[in-house]
Amino acid sequence: MKKHIISVLVENKSGVLSRIAALFAARGFNIDSLAVGETEDPKISRMTIVSEGEENVLEQVVKQLRRLIDVISVSDYTKKGLDYVGRELVLVKVDAPPSKRSEIIEIVDIFRAKTVDVSINTLSIEITGTDSKIQAFLDLMHNFKVREIVRTGKIAIVRENQSSGKKESKNE
Amino acid sequence: MKMTGAKAIVESLKREGVDTIFGIPGGQVLPLFDALYDAPFRFILTGHEQGAAHMADGYARATGKVGVCIATSGPGATNLVTGIATAYMDSAPMVALTGQVTRKMIGNDAFQEAPITEITKAITKHNFLVQDARELPEIIKSAFYIASSGRPGPVLIDLPKDVQTEEIEFKYPEKLNLNYKPVLKGHIGQIKKACELIHTAKRPVLYIGGGVIISGASELVYKLAEKIKTPVTMTLLGLGGFPSSHPLSLDMLGMHGTRYANYAVMEADLIIAIGARFDDRVTGKIDSFAPHAKVIHIDIDPTSISKSIDVDVPIVGDAKEVLKDLIANVKAPDTADWLKKINGWKKKYPLTYTKDNKLRPQYVIEEICDLTKNKAIITTEVGQNQMWAAQFYKYSLPRTFLSSGGLGTMGYGFPAAIGAKMGCPDKIVFDIAGDGSIQMNIQELITAVAYKVPVKVAILNNCYLGMVRQWQELFYKRRYSASDLKRNPDFVKIAEAYGALGIRVDKKKDVRSALQKAIKSPLPVFIDFVIEREENVSPIVPPGEALDQMIGGMA
C-alpha cells in the first residue's frame, strides 16, 4: 500500500479538524501525519494529510471529504501523479556526551541540519527535508541515544509548471 | 431591527416558511420557548424528544418540506440522536435546534451539558455550535439550505443559552456564502454514453430508490420507463416512485423483494440505477449481484457512486434534471422478448400467502390498501410488519410510504405518522406496526390525542419480536432467545387510557369492519390485530446469498 498525500482546503473554523479526522477514523485509517495552517487567505486553512490504505477505500474517503460542508477542495497528489515538493521539519534531542559530541556535529553538518540548543549532556537538532533525507538522518541518530523526536508532519506544494492555471475544485 | 437571539431565531424560522415545530422545553432553551410563545407556529409538545425528531422526519418525508424539532441541552439533545440518525440514513431534510449551556460553561461538565455537536457529527449532514448571536440569521438560513438541497439530511444547531438572550441587530441574509454547491445538471457527455448503453440493451432494468421521490422525479421515471419499455424495480424507500399496478412494475427487489424483481436483476444486461445506493439489503451477496449487467448510476451524491459495486456510466446530478436530458436523448431498445420473460415470472411467482380463514397480516394490509384506494400514507415500524407493508400495500403515489430503511429504527412509524398527518391533514395515515416496535414510542399517543391527530395504528400483533423470531427459526435452530412477547400489555386499554380509540380483532371476518370503523373515527386509533403468531415474511434471500437464492414465495 502506497502512502498518499492528500491536500485539503477548508474553512478556517472550529470543529473542521475533528470532522476530517473522524472520516479517516471511521474507515480504520491511520493518519500518518497531519499539518494544518492558514493559507494566503486567512479565512481558509490547508490541511496536508499523509495516510495509507486500500486505493478504493481511500478514494471513498476523499469523496466523503468533499461532501463536508466546510471543505473547499480535496486533492490526492499521489493518485493524480502530481509532481510536488514535499518537506517536513523534525526536531531531535540526542544524548551528546563529550566523547560523542563532535561525531554528532559532523553528521549535522553533512545533512545541513542545524543545532538549535546545546546543554551539557544533549544537543537539539533541527532538520528539514524530504522523507528520505530525514529518514537517513534519523537512522544515524539512532546510533546515539535519542531522547525525543518531534515532527511537524509533511507539507507539500505542487510544482508550478503543472498547477498553473488549474484551480483545485471540489467536484472534479 | 434590534432583538434577542431567541427572537432572531423565531424571525429566521418565519422567513424559512416553517409552520410546525415539534419538541420539548427545558432549562437551556427557555429563552427560545419564551420567544415561541407568541410566534405564529404550531408548536407540538411531544412525549419524548425521539418522538419529536421522528415527527419532524415524517412531516418532512410526507410534504417535502424541512421538518423542525427542538430539545433542551443534555438529555433532551441526546434523546434526539436516534431520530437524527434515522433521518440521516434516509436523507430526510430536518433542522434540529438544541439548547446548550452558556458559552463560558461549555466543556465544564455543567448541569445538563452534552457535546451534542460532537455526538452528532457522523449522523448529521452538518451542524453548528453558535458562538456569536450575530451569526444566527446566516446559520439558520444555511441550515435550511443545507438540509433541503443536494442529498438532503438533518442539520443540528446548538444554541448556548446566552446566545439566545444576547441582543443583536437582525438582518436576514438574501444570499449565502457557502462553498457547498450541489451539482444538479448531469454531464451531457455521460448522459449520451448512458443512451448508447440503453440503445443496445436487451434486458434492461430500472432500479429506483428514495432519491427519485426526494427529487420529485417519479413522473419522469414513468415517462422513461414507458419510452424505453423497461421494467422498474424499487428499493424499500423507492416504493411509491412508480405505480405498483403498472405492467412494467417489478415491485421491490432485495432480501424480501419479489422473485420476479430479483430474477430480473440477476439476468439483466443493463441496470439503470436512479437515486439508489446498492445497499446490502438490496444487492445480496455483492460479488454475484447482477453478474451480466453494465451499470448506469444516476445520483446526486458522488459518494454513493462506485461505493459497493463498479459503475460503467456514473452520472452525478439531480434525478429530475438528469432524467429530463436522458429522456430527450434516448431511443427505445427492443425489449419485447425480455418483457415476455418477465411477465412469465410475474405469473409464475406472484407475491402471495396462505389464503385460509386464519387472521394473517398480509390480509390486513390488503384490506387497508383496498379501503384507502392505494392512496393512504403508510408508515411502518421495523421487522416483519415493515416488510409486509412493503409487499402487500400497492403504492401508487410518491411520499406515501414512510419507513426507516437505512437505520431500521423500531419506534419510527408511530411518531412519523403523526408528523405526516400534521403535514398532510387530508390524507388517511396508517402506521403498520409490530407489537414490539409500537412500545418503543407508545408515549406519543398523548401527542396524537392532545392535538387531535387521528392517525390509525394497525398493530400486527404476533406476540413476538417477529423478524428476530423468523431469523432464529431459519438460522438459529428455532432457539427463540429473547424474542417472545407473550408478556405484552393490553393495547386496547392503553389506547383508551390515553383517550384514543382501541379495537381488538382476532378473526379474519372482522378485519374490514374494524378498519372502516377506525377510518371513520375522529380519534387516533389503535387496532390490535391478533395475527397468526409464526407467519413468516417470504420470500427471503438468506444473508450472504445471491439474490436468486430466495427461500419461499413459490406460490
Ligand SMILES: Cc1ncc(C[n+]2csc(CCOP(=O)(O)OP(=O)(O)O)c2C)c(N)n1
Ligand atoms: C431500536 C431497535 N432495536 C432493535 C432492533 C432489532 N429488531 C429488528 S426487527 C425486531 C423485532 C420487531 O418486533 P415487532 O415490532 O413486534 O415486529 P414484527 O417483526 O413482529 O412484525 C427487532 C428487535 C431494531 N431494528 N431497532
Ligand SMILES: [Mg+2]
Ligand atoms: Mg411482533
